Amino acid sequence: MSRKFNFWMVVIIIALSATENSDGKLIMEGSIGLIDGFRTLTNTNKHAYGQAFEEDPLPFKNPIDGTVTSFSITFFFAIVPEHRHKGSHGMAFVISPTRGIPGAFADQYLGIFNDTNNGKSSNHVIAVELDIHKDDEFGDIDDNHVGININGMKSNVSAPAGYYDPNGQFKNLSLISGNLLRVTILYSQKEKQLSVTLSPAEEANIPKRPLLLLSQDLSPYLLEEMYVGFAASTGAVGAIHYMWMWHVSLSLAVPNLDFPIPTFPRYPNADSQVKRIVLVTCLTLAIFVALAASALSLFYYRKHKKVKEVLEEWEIQCGPHRFDYKELFKATKGFKDKQLLGKGGFGQVFKGTLPGSDAEIAVKKISHDSRQGMQEFLAEISTIGRLRHPNLVRLQGYCRYKEELYLVYDFMPNGSLDKYLYRRANQEKLTWGQRFKIIKDVASALCYLHHEWVQIVIHRDIKPANILVDDEMNARLGDFGLAKLYDQGYDPQTSRVAGTIGYIAPELVRSGRATTGTDVYAFGLFMLEVSCGRRLIEPRAEANEVVLVEWTLDRWENGDIIEAANERPSGEHNREQLELVLKLGVLCSHQVAAIRPAMSKVVQILDGDLQLPKNLLDSVKFEKVRMLSETSERFLDVLTSQGSIGTLTFTEPFTSQGR
Incomplete structure (x- = not known):
């Protein structure tokens, strides 16, 4: 089948079939390949992505007044799933400041973003996604939709895949039908509108009514020169993303092209899979x-x-x-x-x-x-x-x-934080700047768990061994094996106490109730441990220095709290930060849960948006009690004799209620 089309002025037009010898202009990366002469963005590899970008950038912005040039983009694609009615994940047309997008993830990130840069305004990436998997974390509407995304995987606008016929009736389209489909993207500089239209390739004219319409000035997101290309990814279920032809024009001209509509190969091994299913069925009946x-x-x-x-x-x-x-x-x-x-x-x-x-x-x-x-x-x-x-x-x-x-x-190449704190295997010493950032990173993660997600997550085992460090020395909180989850507004119930001795809040040992406050308690001790560069309990230290939190409070009462740290950073600003963290650590690890601040307040204090209360020392002073409560006092001898911190578990049930 073929259609006769008129032809407008073309800036770029590339046929992605290998027989056209035209992919010399494309820079390709990842799982891109060929199947029966057809160019694909993905192959049969699972959890993989492919990218194809034009080699040279295009001038999307007027360098004089900074206005975005009107443009039109047309491309043809087909998605053939591994299974007849299911595939994951989708693909996207991408406008990017770089030729190719480094550090991208597969699966739900479509080979565009990763979990670190997703949603950041510094990305300057605009994408039109053709998504065949519903990801609730990004607010996807279904597993067959089209979306306009700016700087992240959460669509600014989206709609189920389909088109409006000449009578204005909506017609559904399946993105995984294996049929050739057409996408037309238009941006009007005058109207400040971005529209997206999806239609079957055999339709001679594109629908008058677009599927998506975003009224937004794109000038804050586009640079003077940008690269255009495609990205696609797979997940646990495979899908072949075929690219047939695409066109970019720096005007509102919409081309109509003359070419035969191809039939794309089935997913590799699909025929043998069908035969195998028939054989298995017959044998099963027999x-x-x-x-x-x-x-x-x-x-x-x-x-x-x-x-x-x-x-x-x-x-x-x-x-x-x-x-x-x-x-x-x-x-x-x-x-x-x-x-x-x-x-x-x-x-x-x-x-x-x-x-x-x-x-x-x-x-x-x-x-x-x-x-x-x-x-x-x-x-x-x-x-x-x-x-x-x-x-x-x-x-x-x-x-x-x-x-x-x-x-x-x-994979976290630098391993866990504890080896940096105690310099195992000749590890380099952490600077104060690195320590302070690690503390802020973990605080941000806990604030997200306690206040920013749809449900409250209590980690219950915060300690340096459960903090992993990536290749840029960013801290990441891991090991959620002891985490407990419950809906906002409901009290958690637990049948056992689990955690690490020394980091367990006194009220948790007494009642068995894990709360956000017990996490704050452990985080306070974690702050002291990271800041001071020593363990919570040092059996061989002087008698008044054995328990870190007691030693820190003692130094605070004597007016020289930074003396609690093994090493003092140089520079007045760094010393002020150290003093702030030590005081905040004592406050968070207070024996009385009601005195501890919420993690949202902790983040504000560390960011400098909130000041510590005046006369704080008077409010946190308590009698000379041990860091462990009377209930857990019996474990102190075990700690001092073994010189290590182990895991504490009570198997008998607790009946107490409340947060």
């Missing part, structure tokens, strides 16, 4: 009686082991971010000992590299034979899997295989 007996036995086993039922619950909640075991096995080189990063309370952590994307990951392997291990797994899946913050370790996905469960995280 031996139905035998399988029925096996199925009854298997049901009895699952019912009593209660493994399958639990997994089904969280698999439904967590959606498509599920890795194949073979993929993780290959990524970690068979979970070899040389890939082992460390051992946690409930499992081992291995370093890996995802095949096809070269993305480094950390895989936590959790044994199924531990009830606590299962609880930790479910807590991490249900909590961190839906959280997005630059100072939280991102959970990429999960996997189950036989009796083993796996969590897949971003």
Whole structure:
């Protein structure tokens, strides 16, 4: 089939079929490839992305008055899913300040942004997304929609995929139909409007009524010269994103092109998959009686082991971010000992590299034979899997295989903070600037958990060993295995006390109630530990210096609080910051929960937007009590004799209620 079209003045027109020999102008990266001579942005690799950008930039802005030039963009695409009615994720047309977008993530980020820069005004990126997966974290309306995005994955405007016919009736279109579709993007400098129209390729004229209309001046977001291109990504379910032809004109002229409409290949191995399904179905019917007996036995086993039922619950909640075991096995080189990063309370952590994307990951392997291990797994899946913050370790996905469960995280090349604090393996000493930023990073993450997400998340195990450091020395809070989640406005209930001795608030030991205040208590001690460069308890120190919080308060009462730190930073400003953090640490770790500030206030104080109260010392003074309450006093001898901090768990239930 073909259509006869008129032809307007063209700035760029590129056929993306390999037979056209025209992709010399394109700079390609990632999973881009060829299938039967057709250019694709993605291949059969899972959790991968591809980018294709024009080699030279275009002048989108008038250098004299800074106004944005009117422009029109037309491109043709087709998406062929791995499964007939399901694929993940989508693709996008992108206007970017750089030729290609470095550091982009696959999956829900479509090969455009990552969890650190998503939503930042400094991106100067405008994208039109064609999304085939619903991501609640970005406010997606469904799994078949078109959106206009500025600087992030949350669309400014979006609508279900479709078009308006000449009679004004809306017609639905499936983005994963495998059919060639056309997208037309127009920006009017005069009207300050950006419109997007989706239509079938065989329609001779584009619809008069656009699918999306954004009334906004783009001059704050576009630079004088910008690059144009495409990005696409896959997730746990595959999809091939075919690019056929695209056109950019620095005017409102909309081209109509003359070309035969192609038929795109099916997803690789699709035919063999269909044959396999037919064969399996026939065999299943032939031996139905035998399988029925096996199925009854298997049901009895699952019912009593209660493994399958639990997994089904969280698999439904967590959606498509599920890795194949073979993929993780290959990524970690068979979970070899040389890939082992460390051992946690409930499992081992291995370093890996995802095949096809070269993305480094950390895989936590959790044994199924531990009830606590299962609880930790479910807590991490249900909590961190839906959280997005630059100072939280991102959970990429999960996997189950036989009796083993796996969590897949971003890899943090610099490891945990404790080795920097105590300079293990000849580690470089942290500067005060780095320490202060780490404290602020963790405070920001906790503020998000306590106040900014849709539900309150209590971490319950804040300590340097659970703070990971990325390659730019940014701190990220991890290990949500002990986290408890509850709706805003409801009181948490818990059946056991879990955490690390020394960081457990006195009221938590007495009542068993974990609250945001118990997190603040642990964070206060964490601030003192990072600022002073020593552990909370030093058994070999002088008698009055054994417990860090007592020693800090003692120095405060004597008017030289910064003497509590092992090293004092140079410069008046740094010394003022150190004094502020030490006082705030004592305040947050106060024995009385009502005196501790909320994390939102802590962030304001650290940012300099809020001052510490006057006469603060008088309000935080308390009698010479130990850092641990009387209830946990019996553990002090264990600490001083072992010289270490362990994990404390009470298995007997608590019946107390309230926050």
